[in-house]
Amino acid sequence: MSGRTRKLTLAVLAAGVVAFVVSGGLATAARMITGRDLAPGTITSRELARGSVGSRQLARGLARELRGSRGARGARGARGATGPAGPAGPAGSAGPAGAAGAAGPQGVPGPRGAAGALDVVDAEGRNLGTFAPYYSGYITVLTPEGALLTYDYSPSQRYPTVFNSSQILYREGSCRGQPYGYFGSSYPIQAPYFADSSPAPGMRIWVGVAAVPEESTFASYRSSGTCTNSSTRTTAIPLREAGVLPAVTKPFTLVPAG
Numbered sequence: 001m002s003g004r005t006r007k008l009t010l011a012v013l014a015a016g017v018v019a020f021v022v023s024g025g026l027a028t029a030a031r032m033i034t035g036r037d038l039a040p041g042t043i044t045s046r047e048l049a050r051g052s053v054g055s056r057q058l059a060r061g062l063a064r065e066l067r068g069s070r071g072a073r074g075a076r077g078a079r080g081a082t083g084p085a086g087p088a089g090p091a092g093s094a095g096p097a098g099a100a101g102a103a104g105p106q107g108v109p110g111p112r113g114a115a116g117a118l119d120v121v122d123a124e125g126r127n128l129g130t131f132a133p134y135y136s137g138y139i140t141v142l143t144p145e146g147a148l149l150t151y152d153y154s155p156s157q158r159y160p161t162v163f164n165s166s167q168i169l170y171r172e173g174s175c176r177g178q179p180y181g182y183f184g185s186s187y188p189i190q191a192p193y194f195a196d197s198s199p200a201p202g203m204r205i206w207v208g209v210a211a212v213p214e215e216s217t218f219a220s221y222r223s224s225g226t227c228t229n230s231s232t233r234t235t236a237i238p239l240r241e242a243g244v245l246p247a248v249t250k251p252f253t254l255v256p257a258g
Contacts, residue, residue, distance in 0.1 A: 147190060202244050202245060
């Protein structure tokens, strides 16, 4: 068919469509014109508007023929930026306790500690004070009041050995004021002074005060329970009272202090 004939045919069809619309409406024209009413090759691509025919209007076989082959895989894109950290998850439950480890090697022995203190206890269980090994061959006790009492081993001797004078000196008459004791030996100042040459339980004890011995004139002294006014000049140290002489029953026992 020539181009002129094709155009004439389309014009005739268009005129017919208009006639049908005028006479009976679009519905009648749609019912009357079908694919069978068109001769093959009557409508070409020139008569179709751009985009009027899509893949859905194509036959399946034709659509497969028009589909191209899959292209090569593209290069891998760059790695994206790291996103923000997510919230912390809940704490897990505690695991089971591990097995006990093996015992370690024995350590080296430490230095020997200082010897502990000992108390002196008599035969009746009386604690006389702390053991003070001062005088060789005797038991020496440091009483809680600070007096050093030295006992020999005679079972019948119930009072300590007297090292100092049995007189307590006073600068004032009638045994008033600060008491003093004769100084003329190398015994510690804690060695006791008694106002009697034969001390007995319950008698007052005096001990020296840490001070420089003084030479002075003393107006009175106490001895054997009596105060005597008598002037004498001698070197003496000040004294303080240190309790009373305890009653003891021998033998003595040394026990750990406390």
